[in-house]
Amino acid sequence: MGIRSSFIEGRARERASAILDPGTFRELLDPFERMESPHLARLGIVPQSDDGVVIARGTIDGLSAVVIAIEGKFQGGGIGEVSGAKIAGALEQALSDNREGFATRAVLVLETGGVRLQEGNYGLLAIAEIQAAIVALRQYVPVVCVIAGMIGCFGGMSITAGLCSKIIMTRQARLGLNGPEVIEQEAGILEFDSRNRPMVWSITGGEQRVETGLSDVLEEDEAERIRHAVxxxxxxxxxxxxxxxxVARFLARLGAIDPQERINAKELRRLWSRDIDSEVLNGATPVQLEDGQAPAKPAVTSRGRIWFDALKGEAPRQTGEFPSVLCADVHYEGQVIRFLAVVPDPDNRFPRATRGEVGLNEGWTLARYVNEAVEADRDGSRRAIVAIVDVPSQAYGYREEMLGLFQACAAAVDAYATARLAGHPVVALLVGNAISGAFLAHGLQANRMLALDDPDVAVQVMSKASAARVTRCSVEELEHNARHMAAAAHDIRSFAKLGALHELIEGINPDAPSAAEIACVRSRLFEAVESARGSATDLSHRLASEEAASSRSASIAVRERMRRQWK
Known part of the structure; x- marks a missing residue:
């Protein structure tokens, strides 16, 4: 009997090699290329010459493939500018192959906590570009994800996993949007005890994810078995x-849950193994237009609601089950624009999502509204879709992780990216917070992003207080680092330096806009819609801006070198 080779114990190169056909492994941008992070050294962190990501070309089952493997032992597998550009660049090259008629499949081996906090918005932008490439590549070939090791897959990269055609996991692996320690810090130990390891694995472990339909294949920790599963x-x-x-399937599944009860893993398996799919796969009940009257209960004021109401004007709002997601179709200058916003709802059936967070219902409902527009416009003019962004974070909670918040956010990402690829101009207007997974789900897949120039418009992986708790740095230390690296800052002017914004709109009162200011913003949005309508449907323009040429030069250099080495 032969010696079994552990997949989990292998490093990233060994894992990639184990998946590819024997003798076909060829690494791109290997350590001798010295494509390391230009940002870590100034923070006192020793960089790694491959920045913790291995890109390997070869064949799988005799057919062209690329395997992308993250090294969890470097910075916890965190995604920074260079590592993110390597992943996105490889997927973009595979997409180019397929568009030219040469089928190249992609396999991701994920061992990551998400964005590398030290590089902040570099990682956030990179993950959005990775996700955009996966949704586009899936039109041609399956994209397979393997999650095997003890770090698991968390943060924005869990949303990435949720976009893949198939997810293969081991029992040791975990998959969830928010890590246990982060939930405990944000919501308290009564909500989530990160030291209760059996509970953690019962919620996010591979066996539970497969049994509840949030992953596809449960495999043993053996390299050859993983390869055959791929x-x-x-x-x-x-x-x-x-x-x-x-969308309809998972909204129905959520409907079977009583959020007032603390459901356990065994009960969820029972509930979600019911044969309810046949009832909902024909589509959800269509939403209806309301008459424009105010709801019976006073709404909680937020910038998202202020700007949604201002921009929709007298247009009727669509009404659905979840008042935390607002939707309206507005006729403007001879075309239709669909406005979407996530807003606070004190009566949200999931109590961890009452303050405007993107939670389970929010992610799936955003996807529903966007998908409905795509389907309705399939044979006609593609309406513009405007995401009004004021989201403090994704929801942090026991139920959220148990019920697959990562997948709800992936649904929203999928919908926005699919709409963009179908020719719908997708525009994001940042009027307040644009934080973490919530921003990935609602805003970062836009063709064009605009923002109000205001101190309270913030973009980052975490709030300052949360980042300080996780990194064990003081807020003052974080602010000091931000002064030397725009991607680590929270303010919108620093984010604008990264080149992803189409326009920073000055001179607007975000909390009480005048009629003239509303008209100004509406006009700028329409200009952005027209700009998007006449340009490429991918996100490549973000690296073509004057600001990106300097602030994201590493992202550009990685892609150029990847392109040269690909064939």
């Missing part, structure tokens, strides 16, 4: 419908 997944081809597109 081959089997690729041979199955594209699914009839990706999990992140199954």
């Amino acid at each position: 081959i089997a997944s690729l041979r199955q081809g594209l699914p009839a419908k990706h999990r992140s597109s199954q």
